[in-house]
Amino acid sequence: MTSVLAKPAPGPEPAPKTVNDPGQIVGALTSSQFDVVDYAGRYASLARALKLDFSHIMRTLRYIPACVEAAHHGPLRRQIGELIAERQTLARNLTPLILDQLLARLHHPGAHELVTTVLRPYIEKTLRILSGIELDETTLDQALLSALFSQGAGIARRRRLNAQLGTVWQWLDQVYAAEPESRRGVRLALIVLGSDATLGTLADSLHAALPRRRAPFSELEFAAAPTHTGVPYVDRRAVTSGTTGGQVWAADAVARLQLNIFEANALADERHRFFGAGAHTCLGRAIATKMWVTLGQALRDLPGEVEVESLTWARSDVLRIPQEFWVKISHD
């Protein structure tokens, strides 16, 4: 199975070059000159050198489109798209009910922390419906998942993630034993790709939408789609030397494409380029947008007034992951 993984670049990986130009970003995302960076190769090298077992991580990475080379990317995306399509009607019908339950506490005045009480459970329950994975029956701590793509995560965190992914695979192998391995893999890929990225996207967009001075929930205005992204950048490796978007790239150079520069765009269609472009457009875009719209509608129905108190971010070198998001609700 290792043949489906992105090929390791020869020698040490070069430092990424940051790209802030919108045209160059879209160019690199849609150009065949670029392919994914070798996340699996990094893990393989580390495991070999330090004699560590990252087998569950390696097994998981085979089913993450952003981790497999171009030839295998399309079929994998199709499988993920099919799984989402099968389950999204159910998810769309259930998300308002999920939110009703989660927002019940916001009917009471006082200070409320939204990441642990609303946003993370909202995403977790929705992803559970989409993926068919009962996370309660595994030990998976979703906050660990970004370590899959991190270059800075320490060894203990990676080992913990590997062990936890092992419990998910064990569960999948039992419950979906009749399914092909790849189908089980894309179920897990939905959790991996959807957890922290959606959390950052919803939290940052909500932070921008909620007032700094108290205002009635009923008067809040929400954009028709998220305004911010939890995925500030993606890295892509040049597989050949050449020119893309007016920029000359040497083979094996790594481009860090700053997707978050699109947030500042006044035009919604331009802004939403932070969901990616071409073959790498975010597969969860439609469902994330629906989750955002449903959240906005549910919040507008709440009684009382709201104001933002604070939003803090967890340390992460790959995603914007909110740690705590406090709001104050008043009823007088």
Added chain:
Amino acid sequence: MTDKAPTLQEVSTLVVEAIEAATGFLNDRKTYQALSAGQDLSLSALELDSLATFEIIMFLEERLGLELDADAFGPDVTIHGLAKLLTSRLADRDA
């Protein structure tokens, strides 16, 4: 390590042991003399590659029972600075 929280001096010694295990840097006479004389040393001067960094991280995580990320090895960090950071984290954990 015993159950008692290690002192800054003990953690500093452990950091040196970790770097030595990963790089053999004490074979360099000047480095050995500088450390013997109580001088601090910048980690960037050691030009650690990513594998050596992860070896050091794993050594320290296993000995101290902490989780440590590579961002603790920033460009301005010294052996003493890293030992202080680790001692502080141990104190927070045990508080």
